[in-house]
Amino acid sequence: MPDAPGAAAAEGRDTVMQVKGLARYFDVSPPLLNRLIEGQPRQILKAVDGIYFEIAKGETFSLVGESGCGKSTVARLIVGLYRPSAGSIEFEGRDIAGLSRAEMAPLRRRLQMIFQDPYASLNPRWRVRDIIAEPLRAFGLETSAAGIERRVGELLSFVKLAPADGAKYPHEFSGGQRQRISIARALASQPDFLVCDEPTSALDVSVQAQILNLMKDLQREFGLTYLFISHNLAVVSHVSDRVGVMYLGRLVEVAPAKTLFSAPRHPYTRMLLDTIPDLSMSGRDRTPVAGEVPNPITPPPGCTFHPRCPFATERCRTEIPLPITTPGGSIVTCHGVEEGRVTEGPVVPGAEATEGIQT
Amino acid sequence: MAGKPLLEVRNLRVEFPTRRGVLTAVDDISLHIDPGEVLGVVGESGAGKSMTGAAIIGLLEPPGRIAGGEILLEGRRIDNLPYEQMRRIRGREIGAIFQDPLTSLNPLYSVGEQLIETIQTHTDMSHAQALNRAVELLGEVGIPAPERRVEHYPHQFSGGMRQRVVIALALCVNPKLIIADEPTTALDVSIQAQIIALLKRLCREHGTAVMLVTHDMGVIAETADRVAVMYAGRIAEVGPVRQVIQNPKHPYTVGLMGSIPSIGQGDGRLTQIEGAMPRLTAIPRGCAFNPRCTMTLEHCFTDRPELVSVEQTKVACWHHEKELADA
Numbered sequence: 002m003p004d005a006p007g008a009a010a011a012e013g014r015d016t017v018m019q020v021k022g023l024a025r026y027f028d029v030s031p032p033l034l035n036r037l038i039e040g041q042p043r044q045i046l047k048a049v050d051g052i053y054f055e056i057a058k059g060e061t062f063s064l065v066g067e068s069g070c071g072k073s074t075v076a077r078l079i080v081g082l083y084r085p086s087a088g089s090i091e092f093e094g095r096d097i098a099g100l101s102r103a104e105m106a107p108l109r110r111r112l113q114m115i116f117q118d119p120y121a122s123l124n125p126r127w128r129v130r131d132i133i134a135e136p137l138r139a140f141g142l143e144t145s146a147a148g149i150e151r152r153v154g155e156l157l158s159f160v161k162l163a164p165a166d167g168a169k170y171p172h173e174f175s176g177g178q179r180q181r182i183s184i185a186r187a188l189a190s191q192p193d194f195l196v197c198d199e200p201t202s203a204l205d206v207s208v209q210a211q212i213l214n215l216m217k218d219l220q221r222e223f224g225l226t227y228l229f230i231s232h233n234l235a236v237v238s239h240v241s242d243r244v245g246v247m248y249l250g251r252l253v254e255v256a257p258a259k260t261l262f263s264a265p266r267h268p269y270t271r272m273l274l275d276t277i278p279d280l281s282m283s284g285r286d287r288t289p290v291a292g293e294v295p296n297p298i299t300p301p302p303g304c305t306f307h308p309r310c311p312f313a314t315e316r317c318r319t320e321i322p323l324p325i326t327t328p329g330g331s332i333v334t335c336h337g338v339e340e341g342r343v344t345e346g347p348v349v350p351g352a353e354a355t356e357g358i359q360t
Numbered sequence: 361m362a363g364k365p366l367l368e369v370r371n372l373r374v375e376f377p378t379r380r381g382v383l384t385a386v387d388d389i390s391l392h393i394d395p396g397e398v399l400g401v402v403g404e405s406g407a408g409k410s411m412t413g414a415a416i417i418g419l420l421e422p423p424g425r426i427a428g429g430e431i432l433l434e435g436r437r438i439d440n441l442p443y444e445q446m447r448r449i450r451g452r453e454i455g456a457i458f459q460d461p462l463t464s465l466n467p468l469y470s471v472g473e474q475l476i477e478t479i480q481t482h483t484d485m486s487h488a489q490a491l492n493r494a495v496e497l498l499g500e501v502g503i504p505a506p507e508r509r510v511e512h513y514p515h516q517f518s519g520g521m522r523q524r525v526v527i528a529l530a531l532c533v534n535p536k537l538i539i540a541d542e543p544t545t546a547l548d549v550s551i552q553a554q555i556i557a558l559l560k561r562l563c564r565e566h567g568t569a570v571m572l573v574t575h576d577m578g579v580i581a582e583t584a585d586r587v588a589v590m591y592a593g594r595i596a597e598v599g600p601v602r603q604v605i606q607n608p609k610h611p612y613t614v615g616l617m618g619s620i621p622s623i624g625q626g627d628g629r630l631t632q633i634e635g636a637m638p639r640l641t642a643i644p645r646g647c648a649f650n651p652r653c654t655m656t657l658e659h660c661f662t663d664r665p666e667l668v669s670v671e672q673t674k675v676a677c678w679h680h681e682k683e684l685a686d687a
Contacts, residue, residue: 020655067548077492175636204577205404205637210619212629219631232549235578239621262623279607280622284681293551319557 014057017194017226022088023098025049031300036229046298048074050250051088053324056243057289058193059225063237063258065273066247067294072230075247080114081105091298092194110140113187117199121181129182130167131142133157136189142156156185159222160215169249177208181215188219198230214241234277240261246270249297249305252324256331266333268310268343304336312337364435365392365539366569367416374411374420374593376640379409385411385424389480390667393537398563398570399599400584404616406637408593409573413539416571417454418446433537452482455530455568459520460540464529465514468554471498471525475532482533497528502558507686520551527559534566541573556582561634577620581605589613592638592648594664599673609675612649632662647678655679 002337030036030043049071056062064072079090081097083224089096097108116122125134128154137143154164162182181201187195197216201209204209213236219225231237237244239302241258246269254267265271290311295301304322306315316336324334337343373525381526386408386572393399414420416431418438429438436553438449450456458464471593479485484495491510498506501524514522522630523543530538544552556622560583563570572584580587580601588598589610597610608614618631635652647660659665659678666683 067550074391177636205634206577206620208402208636210621211634212630213621214629214632231623234549235621235623239625273550274623276549277578277623278553278556278582278615280578280581280620293520294548 009358014059016055017058018056019091019094020052020054020075020079021091022051022053022087023049023075023078023081023085023090024051024087025071025078026086030316039051047250047300048297049078050252052245052247052252054245054252054255056226056228058190058226059220059224060242061230061240063241063244064247065231065234065237065244066282067232067273069294069297070247071247071297072232072252076114076196076228076230080196081109082114098309105145109191109304110142110190112138112194112196113190114198115180115183115200119183120202120203123179124181125171128169129157129169129171129174130183131281133167133186133189135187141191142190146228151335152189156189159188159219160185168223172264175208177211180204180212184212184215184219188223191223192225193224194228195227196230199232200229201236202231202233205218211235230314234262240298246273249300250295250333252307253306253329254333254335255320255324256329260329260331264329264331265291266310266327266329266331266338266343267335268337269306272309304334310337312343314342362493363394365602366395366397366434367393367571368432369412369416369429370432370595372412372415372426373428374408374424375427378422380641384639384643384669385428385593386415387643388429388430389595391588391595392599393571395588396535396563396567398572398584398654399559399592400587401436401461401571401573402580402581402587402591403577404575404637406592406640407590409575409590411593412540412590413456413571414574417450418538418553419450419456423537425643447575448482451478451535452533455535455538457523457526457530457538457540457543459545461519462514462525463524463544465522467514470511470513471517474508475529477524480534481486485627492529493532493611498533500562501525501528501531503528505659512664515603520554521549522549522556523555527555527562531562531566531568537569537571538563539571539573542575543572544579545574545576552579561582576624577605577617589616592643593640594648595667595674595676597673597675597677598650598667599671604669609670609673609680610649610677611653611655611679615652619624642674647676657682 025048027046027048029046030042035041040346062076077281078085085098088096133153133156134149137149137152143149152165157164157166162181201212220227228241238258244258244261245252245255248269254270267275301308303319307317320335322334324332325339326332369391371388371390372386373388376383376385401409415426426439428449430437433453436488472494475497476490479493494508495510503521503524505660517525544555547555556579574580584601586599587601587604589596591612596671597604597613604613608617615631615633619633621630633652638644638648646662650656650660653665657678665678667676667683668684670680
């Protein structure tokens with residue numbers, strides 16, 4: 002499979018993260034006894050099935066897709082919470098996929114993660130200052146009590162909280178404030194790379210705007226690189242430099258955000274964009290994606306999107322497509338785009354809005 | 361507007377007595393829904409939008425209670441009906457769709473049994489007739505092979521399909537009004553679009569009015585005729601959906617619209633409303649939005665603004681009242 006050429010090379014920026022053929026399978030088989038007695042087969046869930054992408058220093062790369070497409074699994078693979086089943090993750094040219102705990106430890110300081118649920122990711126029995134000081138202690142960045150206190154105060158002010166808030170417990174804060182605490186904790190070890198897994202999906206829109214603005218400011222101030230995971234296309238379009246669209250464990254399209262949202266090529270991307278509710282109220286026809294995401298344990302053969310794709314042919318049903326680079330600079334995994342069958346413009350010209358049922 | 365409204369809510373107050381005093385979740389709100397109309401009720405968590413819906417169908421969880429005001433369905437008061445009478449109205453005249461389709465369905469009964477039970481509770485159809493109707497309904501909400509699926513249990517359906525079953529349950533005796541509380545929030549975007557399109561088509565075909573409660577302005581823009589924006593238990597602004605979205609009047613609505621990221625908007629910063637919605641224990645005096653508002657007047661801190669008409673919308677904001685007085 003060819004290496005996906007990224008925008009980083011074109012823009013002359015350094016690549017910090019390069020993912021090649023990354024895969025993670027989960028064994029979801031019934032217990033051994035059931036398999037023996039009832040003759041049930043082993044079942045393997047291919048959560049991430051061979052993906053390629055790279056992230057340049059200082060950029061925001063987003064992964065977007067519906068539930069079960071494997072985007073959160075990628076996040077966890079990159080920070081080392083899961084071990085990959087295959088493929089490599091190169092951080093600054095060094096493969097971190099197979100590292101032992103001890104070898105990974107110095108890298109942990111530089112790779113931090115912000116989780117989705119600010120209610121579950123903070124220890125309710127710890128004061129905020131202890132939560133934020135933990136990385137400082139763990140990595141030995143500050144040793145004196147005075148040094149820790151000064152640094153915690155500084156971190157709290159980075160995320161627009163008062164240094165005095167450090168004495169409180171997480172339950173005294175609202176969802177948005179808790180997410181600020183999570184961000185302060187992630188920043189404590191002075192990381193270069195932040196993995197943000199749905200950081201705003203649990204928040205109200207007005208609070209979401211505060212957090213997205215804050216993340217943008219911090220990125221500029223500290224030169225952070227973000228891997229941003231979200232199901233919300235509007236948020237992704239707002240924060241990203243480049244975007245990868247995932248479907249059933251595979252990347253179907255990778256493109257600069259502007260290109261992806263103005264000239265999407267893969268039929269799935271285009272249908273996904275069509276589903277976004279229209280706030281400008283232009284009265285355009287919507288074409289909801291037909292059908293539903295199939296069960297990832299038994300994905301369709303060939304291109305996994307073919308049962309929902311209006312352009313599917315015999316080749317799509319049998320042969321797995323490989324990524325190709327389009328003249329527009331997008332990387333698309335689609336036989337139809339490769340053969341020039343899939344035209345630009347609306348997916349189904351003049352189609353009435355349907356409820357998308359395929360029998 | 362011609363004709364009588366289908367539903368009228370007058371000065372509704374919903375309270376929760378607690379050990380630390382009485383909390384007012386819905387504070388003196390009035391609204392109406394015309395036959396066949398889709399009224400969107402939008403707001404952030406804690407705005408009181410779901411409480412309003414629950415009060416209308418008489419499903420407030422104790423100790424929550426209606427502490428004032430009245431609710432009229434076709435001119436008849438329904439907020440003070442005994443339990444049994446209200447139960448008959450629920451389902452027959454007012455249907456309900458909730459956020460999580462799995463908790464709205466009984467996992468121990470097949471989808472068909474649940475539909476048949478609901479149909480037979482409200483009509484005098486025989487079992488065979490009710491079964492026919494159930495299959496017909498499942499087909500109508502777009503479930504493939506309904507005659508086979510009617511025997512399946514909720515866990516055998518996907519999330520989107522379950523929500524279709526819940527819609528079928530709500531529609532089974534042709535209610536005049538459906539209260540839909542975050543019907544698409546638990547679903548993926550592509551499924552969300554399918555469910556919205558389905559809800560819109562069915563309500564148009566059956567002439568059903570809908571009160572659509574959601575936090576998602578996009579869903580409102582796609583679906584509603586009018587929208588009421590709620591903040592801290594009160595209505596901040598209510599009017600035709602196009603007016604409210606494209607030309608919001610209340611400073612809160614202005615901020616809310618600006619804080620929604622949109623595609624192709626580029627790298628600009630989002631409009632930010634500082635702070636968060638006040639807790640029910642600490643709603644400020646005067647206008648509840650005053651701590652977060654950038655254009656406060658003296659009045660805003662002392663007196664609560666009433667809804668006043670500005671163009672086609674109604675706004676509860678001293679700023680607009682002053683402009684009206686100045687003009």
